[in-house]
Amino acid sequence: MLPNDTIIALATPSGAGAIAVLRLSGKDAIRIADEKFRSVKGKKLSGQKSHTIHLGHITDGPKVLDEVLVSIFKGPHSYTGENVVEISCHGSPYIQREIIQLFLRNGCRMANAGEFTLRAFLNGKLDLSQAEAVADLIASDNEASHQVAIQQMRGGFSGEIEKLRQELLDFASLIELELDFAEEDVEFADRSRFEELLQRIELVLKRLIDSFAVGNVIKNGIPVAIVGAPNVGKSTLLNALLNEERAIVSDIAGTTRDTIEDEMVISGIGFRFIDTAGIRETEDVVESIGIKKTFEKITQAQVVIYLFDASHFAENSKTIIVEIEKIKNKFPQKPLLILANKIDLADADQIKNSLDYENLLLISARENTGIDSLKDKLLEFVNTGALRNNETIVTNSRHYDALLKALGDIQKVQHGLQSGLSGDLLAIDIREALYHFGEITGQVTNDELLGNIFANFCIGK
Structure with missing residues (x-):
């Protein structure tokens, strides 16, 4: 009411x-x-x-x-x-x-x-997806999240979904009509055209589902874990990236006893940098907890930065390679950036010849050397092509879940069509797909769903 x-x-x-x-x-x-x-x-x-x-x-x-x-x-x-x-x-x-x-x-x-x-x-x-975009627009804190929210609020996403839903609904009506003339064995829905439509819907749904990987990081920021041995300059790097003294810097090994987090925007994309406790064997109980948290943060991060002290590379090269390989083997799917810090005090050629890694950068956090190259490299890990091309990007986990369910139902309809299933059985899966499309735009809703969505809004909006 x-x-x-x-x-x-x-x-x-x-x-x-x-x-x-x-x-x-x-x-x-x-x-x-x-x-x-x-x-x-x-x-x-x-x-x-x-x-x-x-x-x-x-x-x-x-x-x-x-x-x-x-x-x-x-x-x-x-x-x-x-x-x-x-x-x-x-x-x-x-x-x-x-x-x-x-x-x-x-x-x-x-x-x-x-x-x-x-x-x-x-x-x-x-519609409901536009209403949710209002909250995203208010919460946007960088150019990319603002752009995605504006596009969704103006109906870009819901317009695409509604077009697919309407075409599917038209065919569903014809199949339902066939059920009324079942005894006469007539077909009102052209099966070949229906199959083409299902293939087109499947492609669009897969594209929207894939876009969630980009949309999620745009909306929430990309967590980046900065790891490495104690006293190699992780906190100095964090300060250089943020351009402020956010982390404590000293010559005492193990200064960072807990993770430190802060955010910055690079070319419109939000990054959340996590400065972790150093990785090393220690009997210090507090520091051991910090090292345990380091591996937890690597698990949560989408990009990992491994930092080592280039000025002591000769005596520590074996340990550095072991730690790099340990991270690569433990987290093979995560992009890993290897940074040789304090390069102004080291032999750059020796490091390049010894470490045959694709994502190796030579920097000096204290001198601010190579920081721009690091930022460029971080942006390479974010597929912003869809954003630049003004394509629809899914950022809402509720929409993502509904799209996954709709895709499953569309694939059931495709399988049924290829198997020669009767119209009444096809109609069941079509109705399910239409239901999940309607969940996104709000044509299908309930009080509990609306309560969950709007409870996250601020008072006055």
Whole structure:
């Protein structure tokens, strides 16, 4: 059921600021605001055009709470599809609280998390994948995640899914029609064209499913573990990458007793660097725990950087090679970057001749030498081709799960078609595929699903 009450919430971050925006939505939003708003020109909000702004005061009886600007948006031409009022007041927490409490006493209730966007979905202003993209857009903290969220919010992903769903639905209708004429043994659905459609749907679904690998790292950032022996410059490298003194640097081996994490954006892609405790044999209980965590972080990382001290390569070369091979054998699927640090104090040719590894870079973290080459190399591990080509990229695990299930159902239909299954059996798997398509865009939904999705939104959105 569509809600018929009026909700209110602070739409800007809480706390003091220059201004704050309070948002009301509901069929009575304009009427309720009208009762507490005194226009400087004596206007009534209910008599004004949609998408207009009015200067005046919010009053509680004879008491003036603040001078404000009130914007009105009449449904259905608003974000929620209902009447919406936005009050721009001064950013004092006291003023915000007083105005909200005034409206709560006069016909409004506090909005739940994401309820404005939920109402937009229920009123057909957004489909479910677009509504989820709103939350992703708010959470985006780099160019790539922003670009993907904008594309999805504008309907790029849902448009592609809806087109496939509609074509499949058209064929499903013909097959269902055949069931009504089963005794006459007629075929309304051209089986060869249907097979072509299923192949096309399968290719699109596989492309979207594969894009999740890229979409997930774009949305959440790419975890990169920096590992190596103690005192080889891991913390110095982290500081050089972040361009700040984030980690403690000293000549004492084992300074880093725990993992240190920080994030940076390289060419629009977020990376989360994890500076770990050094890998070595030790009787120090605290340091041993740190080394154990190092291997845990390598397991969680998508890229591993192994760092060694180039200035002591001659005496440590065997140990360095053993540690590199240990990481490669233990984590064969993870991209491994090998960095020879302090190269300004070492024989570069000797290192190149001794280590025959593809991803070997010579750097000096302290002198900031080779850091740009390292950043370029990290970007090579991220397939951003789909992003550059403005292709649809899946970032939502719920969508990914629904796409996997839809692909399974489409492949069942293909197998059934090739095996000559009857139309009624084909129709069962087609309905399942349509169901999973509908889950993505919200044509198939339930209260529990909506509750889980919108509970992650901020209040006021």
